[in-house]
Amino acid sequence: MDKGLRLTEKWLQRGLWLVAIVFAGFLIGLGSLVVRNLWDVERPLTVEQFMDPARARALKAELEQSRERREAARERLDQATQKHAVAQSNTRSARATFDNWLATRDATARPEQDPELIARTRALDALEADERKALGAVEAEQQAMLDATQASDRAHVSWRRLEEPAQRAFLDASEAKELRVFLYRLALTLPLLLVAGWLFRHKRKSADWPFAWGFILFALFTFFFELVPYLPSYGGYVRYAVGIVLTVIVGRYAITWLQHYLARQKQAEALPAVERRQTMRYDVALARLGKGVCPGCERPVDLKDNGIDFCPHCGIGLFDRCGCCSARKNAFARFCFSCGTAANTTLAD
Numbered sequence: 001m002d003k004g005l006r007l008t009e010k011w012l013q014r015g016l017w018l019v020a021i022v023f024a025g026f027l028i029g030l031g032s033l034v035v036r037n038l039w040d041v042e043r044p045l046t047v048e049q050f051m052d053p054a055r056a057r058a059l060k061a062e063l064e065q066s067r068e069r070r071e072a073a074r075e076r077l078d079q080a081t082q083k084h085a086v087a088q089s090n091t092r093s094a095r096a097t098f099d100n101w102l103a104t105r106d107a108t109a110r111p112e113q114d115p116e117l118i119a120r121t122r123a124l125d126a127l128e129a130d131e132r133k134a135l136g137a138v139e140a141e142q143q144a145m146l147d148a149t150q151a152s153d154r155a156h157v158s159w160r161r162l163e164e165p166a167q168r169a170f171l172d173a174s175e176a177k178e179l180r181v182f183l184y185r186l187a188l189t190l191p192l193l194l195v196a197g198w199l200f201r202h203k204r205k206s207a208d209w210p211f212a213w214g215f216i217l218f219a220l221f222t223f224f225f226e227l228v229p230y231l232p233s234y235g236g237y238v239r240y241a242v243g244i245v246l247t248v249i250v251g252r253y254a255i256t257w258l259q260h261y262l263a264r265q266k267q268a269e270a271l272p273a274v275e276r277r278q279t280m281r282y283d284v285a286l287a288r289l290g291k292g293v294c295p296g297c298e299r300p301v302d303l304k305d306n307g308i309d310f311c312p313h314c315g316i317g318l319f320d321r322c323g324c325c326s327a328r329k330n331a332f333a334r335f336c337f338s339c340g341t342a343a344n345t346t347l348a349d
């Protein structure tokens with residue numbers, strides 16, 4: 001991650017950051033797929049697998065049977081009800097005809113019609129007997145349906161009784177499975193953080209830094225965000241605990257880095273100016289001057305004041321005169337801007 005001032009170099013640096021982010025994006029996508037599918041590592045759980053299989057099978061058969069019986073009884077009941085309705089209307093119309101006939105007979109009062117009266121009465125009796133029989137069939141089917149319904153209710157009650165402890169066992173097993181799968185997920189994502197830490201320590205400044213940073217982003221995102229929807233109730237503790245540990249490690253690292261930097265800087269400022277200038281990097285020196293700070297000690301200096309040739313804080317020369325044309329020039333420039341004579345050719349890029 002060298003910071004150069006050349007235009008192409010600057011843009012390439014930005015492009016490499018884009019590479020790091022895209023790399024992280026693909027890794028995150030892949031990681032989230034793996035983390036999600038970890039649930040399927042174990043067999044899916046069902047309530048029935050916690051029931052006595054023989055009892056469950058028998059009860060299921062019983063439930064199915066009583067349901068079929070009830071359906072059949074309902075169909076037969078519909079038929080019988082229809083037949084009863086027909087018999088009822090037959091009787092009703094026959095009785096009406098008979099009543100009319102009887103009325104005429106009473107009016108005429110012809111005794112030779114008595115045998116017909118007997119025959120008609122018999123026919124009416126027969127129709128009434130049919131109606132009663134049809135009613136009997138309806139009642140029998142109602143009874144059959146009631147029996148089937150009660151059998152089904154009893155089977156349901158037995159099923160619920162069998163299901164209740166199974167339900168509890170199922171919930172316990174589900175909770176245990178949730179914990180196990182969470183541990184699998186943790187076992188997968190926690191080492192990613194360790195790898196990311198190693199990459200940060202050793203590879204963040206190597207030529208392959210975009211991949212190292214991509215992986216670091218991926219590991220952080222996966223642990224702190226990807227895991228969130230799968231956290232069990234106590235999962236927050238794991239997340240915050242790891243977050244605290246990580247912050248402490250990063251904080252300690254930053255503090256040590258700051259101390260080392262200050263120590264290094266003090267040591268460098270104690271060296272003679274010529275020697276210091278040679279250890280400085282050209283682009284860094286120019287970038288610092290551009291920000292209005294001394295390239296040697298990084299403290300602010302008024303560069304617009306033509307009277308200031310040396311840093312008032314550390315004493316390093318900021319401006320000098322060209323050995324050839326004696327123009328006042330930037331002491332860090334490699335060539336005199338006025339005559340082109342080489343000056344600080346020893347500064348590294």
Ligand SMILES: [Zn+2]
Binds near residue numbers: 294
């Ligand atoms: Zn200075």
Ligand SMILES: [Zn+2]
Binds near residue numbers: 337
């Ligand atoms: Zn010159």
